[in-house]
Amino acid sequence: MTNKRETRAWVDIDLDALAHNYHAIRDWTRREGGDPVKLLGMVKANAYGHGAVAVGRKLQELGAEMLAVACLAEAVELRQAGVTIPILCLGQTPVELADDLLEYDVTQTVGDLELGRALSAAAQVAGKELSIHIKLDTGMGRLGFMWREGSQATTVEEIKALCALPGLRAEGLYTHFATADEDVDYTELQGRRFQEARTTLEQAGIHLKNYHCASSAAVLNYPWTHMNMVRPGIALYGHYPDPASEIRGEPRLMPVMTLKARVTSVRTMPVGAKLGYGCTATLTRESRIAVLSIGYADGLPRSLSNKLQVKLHGTPCPILGRICMDMCMADVTALPQVKAGDTAVVYDRDLNRIAELAGTITDELVCRVSGRVPRVYWENGTRIV
Numbered sequence: 107m108t109n110k111r112e113t114r115a116w117v118d119i120d121l122d123a124l125a126h127n128y129h130a131i132r133d134w135t136r137r138e139g140g141d142p143v144k145l146l147g148m149v150k151a152n153a154y155g156h157g158a159v160a161v162g163r164k165l166q167e168l169g170a171e172m173l174a175v176a177c178l179a180e181a182v183e184l185r186q187a188g189v190t191i192p193i194l195c196l197g198q199t200p201v202e203l204a205d206d207l208l209e210y211d212v213t214q215t216v217g218d219l220e221l222g223r224a225l226s227a228a229a230q231v232a233g234k235e236l237s238i239h240i241k242l243d244t245g246m247g248r249l250g251f252m253w254r255e256g257s258q259a260t261t262v263e264e265i266k267a268l269c270a271l272p273g274l275r276a277e278g279l280y281t282h283f284a285t286a287d288e289d290v291d292y293t294e295l296q297g298r299r300f301q302e303a304r305t306t307l308e309q310a311g312i313h314l315k316n317y318h319c320a321s322s323a324a325v326l327n328y329p330w331t332h333m334n335m336v337r338p339g340i341a342l343y344g345h346y347p348d349p350a351s352e353i354r355g356e357p358r359l360m361p362v363m364t365l366k367a368r369v370t371s372v373r374t375m376p377v378g379a380k381l382g383y384g385c386t387a388t389l390t391r392e393s394r395i396a397v398l399s400i401g402y403a404d405g406l407p408r409s410l411s412n413k414l415q416v417k418l419h420g421t422p423c424p425i426l427g428r429i430c431m432d433m434c435m436a437d438v439t440a441l442p443q444v445k446a447g448d449t450a451v452v453y454d455r456d457l458n459r460i461a462e463l464a465g466t467i468t469d470e471l472v473c474r475v476s477g478r479v480p481r482v483y484w485e486n487g488t489r490i491v
C-alpha cells in the first residue's frame with residue numbers, strides 16, 4: 107500500500123517490535139526474582155526519532171509505570187495526546203515554566219537546592235504540589251547534587267532541606283552512569299556512591315518511592331543496578347547498547363525503525379563516469395546507477411558517503427559518491443530488475459555497525475531522522491497511520 111506521504115523517504119515504525127522489546131526487558135529484570143522492577147520508558151527526543159506520541163501511548167498501553175522526556179515541551183506534547191501516566195522531565199526547567207509543570211502534572215528532576223526553592227515557591231503560589239525526583243551526580247559530571255568523597259555531608263543537608271520544602275513531593279532518587287557500556291569499575295564506583303547516598307538519606311528519615319539508575323547498558327549487563335525502577339531507551343527501540351550484550355544476543359531485541367527511500371531513476375553509466383559532488387567515485391565498469399530520494403537533510407549522515415550499503419530486493423547495493431542534501435546514488439548493476447519507484451531499505455538492523463562507519467553511535471542515527479521523513483506506524487502486522 108503506497109501512501110502519498112511515502113513518495114521520497116520514510117520510516118516504518120513497528121509497534122509490535124516495540125512491544126516485544128518492552129516484554130523482553132521486563133522479563134530480563136524479573137529473571138533474578140526479587141522485588142518487581144518498574145519500567146520508566148525513555149521517550150525523549152521524539153522517542154529517539156520514532157515519534158513520541160505513538161511510542162508514549164503504546165508504552166502506556168503496555169503497562170509502563172512512567173515515561174521520561176528531556177524537556178517540558180516534550181511532556182506537554184504527550185499530555186495533549188492523552189498520555190496520563192507519570193512523566194519525568196530529566197532536564198532543568200526554567201522556573202518561569204513552573205506553572206506548566208503543575209498544570210500538566212509533570213514530575214521535575216531537581217539536582218540543586220536553588221531550583222528546589224524556586225519550584226517550592228511557585229507551587230505554593232499556585233496552591234498545588236509538584237512531584238519531583240532528586241538527581242545525584244555520582245560521577246557523570248552533568249546534573250545533580252554531588253555525591254563523592256568529601257561532598258556527602260553538604261549534599262545530605264541540602265537534600266534534607268529540599269525534602270522539607272512545602273509544595274514539593276519527593277518521589278524518587280536517581281543517578282546516571284557515565285560508562286555503563288564500557289567501564290565496569292567506574293560503573294561500580296558510581297553504584298557504590300548511589301547506595302551510600304540512599305542508605306545515608308534513609309538513616310536521615312528520607313525514604314523515596316523510586317530508586318533508579320539503569321539506562322539500557324546497565325539494564326542488560328548489571329542486574330545490581332536495577333533497584334526498583336529501570337530507565338531503558340535504546341534497548342526499547344531494539345538496539346544493543348554495547349558490544350557485550352550484542353554478542354550475547356540476549357535478551358533478543360528487534361529493531362523498531364526501518365528507514366526507507368524510493369528509487370527515483372535508474373541509468374546505465376559508462377566506465378570512467380564520475381558521481382556526485384567532489385567526484386569522489388569513478389565507475390570502473392559500465393554500471394547501473396539508481397538515484398535514491400534521501401539525503402543528509404533527511405538525517406542520513408553524509409559521513410556514510412561511499413561506505414553505506416542499502417538493500418534493494420534484499421540485496422546490498424553500495425552507495426557511490428557523496429550523499430547529497432536530498433539524494434544519493436546506489437550501484438545496482440547486480441540487480442537488473444531495479445526500476446524507478448522501487449523501495450530501498452536504507453537501514454533497519456545492524457545499526458551499531460553502520461553507526462561505526464559513520465563515526466557515531468546508534469542513538470544518534472535514529473534521533474537524527476529529520477522531520478521531513480514521515481513516520482509510518484505498524485501494529486499487529488497492519489499499517490495504522
Ligand SMILES: *Cc1c(COP(=O)(O)O)cnc(C)c1O
Binds near residue numbers: 196340347469
Ligand atoms: C537517555 C537517558 C537514558 C536512556 O539511555 P539509553 O542508553 O538509551 O538506554 C537513561 N537515563 C538518562 C538520564 C538519560 O538521559
